[in-house]
Amino acid sequence: MSSRPAPGRTRKARVDPTTAGPALPVTPLPVAAPAVDWRSVPPTALSPILTEALAAFRENGYHGTSVRDIARRVGVTVPALYYHHANKEAILIGLLDPAITALYERCRLALADAGDDPVLGLSNLAECLMLHVTHNTHLAHLDNEIRSLSPFERESYVEKRRRIELLIRGTIENGVRSSVLVAESPKQTARALLGMFQSVAVWFRAGGERSATTVTADYVVTALRSVNAPERALQPFLG
Known part of the structure; x- marks a missing residue:
């Protein structure tokens, strides 16, 4: 049988990989961006x-x-x-909205950092929220001014804050189901804890008698004790 190629077709030359020219550059796989440290609270720009x-x-x-x-x-x-x-309300929104959005993202990272451990999850959330109110105190205190917003803008902001409350509530509910936390009403407990953290912005002053580290540790311990968290979870925050 003839090895001649069929009419209209040409035989492809075989390439010896040992003598071929330089290989074409290979596009590297994209490298994942480094994880954001939720404990890092840089000054707000x-x-x-x-x-x-x-x-x-x-x-x-x-x-x-x-x-x-x-x-x-x-x-x-x-x-x-x-x-x-556009107006004074727009200025207030320009301060409130980026702050609550960034806080929610850090809370999500803090919770993810705990894996499936609801005790550590609640500890991380409490620490994350306290880092916010002790490092962005003026912005955190501005939360009290949402009553000045128009109904639509106020509800929009409250909905974003509610997402943080739901992270706390869901974590407590998981802990109750796992029998590692105790709360008669996870919903009310989450709301009370969020209010407790927020209240710190009223009186805390950087450079004051109590440092941000001390205040944060105290409030994390209080939050964990409010749901009967195991003593081991408190140890990192007990001086």
Whole structure:
């Protein structure tokens, strides 16, 4: 039988891999981004307008601060400020929304870091929330001003905060089912704990008598004891 190729077809030359030219470059597989450390709370980057607005709200309250006050502190005209923010409510939202969004993401990471251990999960969540209120105290305290938002914007913010509450509640429920935590009402317990953490922003001051580390440890222990967590879970926070 003839080995001649059929009409219209050509025989492919065989390539000896030992004598072939350099191989084509291989595209490397994408490398996963390094995991974010949820315990790291870097300073919040704010624009000059938001920085001065936060300081003014802290000193005088939302209703006690006018757009003109903020513009004067920044050193710009009121029309220039309105170029960046439609109104005073938009400035408040510009402070609240990124803060609660970032906090929720850190809480998710903290919970994931605990794996299937609900005790460690609650401990991590408590620590994460306390790190927020002791490192972003002014922003955390601003949570009290949500009553000044319009109904739509207030509900939008509350829904984002509710997601954090649900992380706490779900973790407590898992602990109760596993018989490692005790709570008559995980829903009410989660709400009470979130309120307890939030209240720290009212009085805590960086550089004050009690350090952020001490306050965080104390409140994590209180949270764990409120649900009868095993003593071993408290040890890392007991000085």
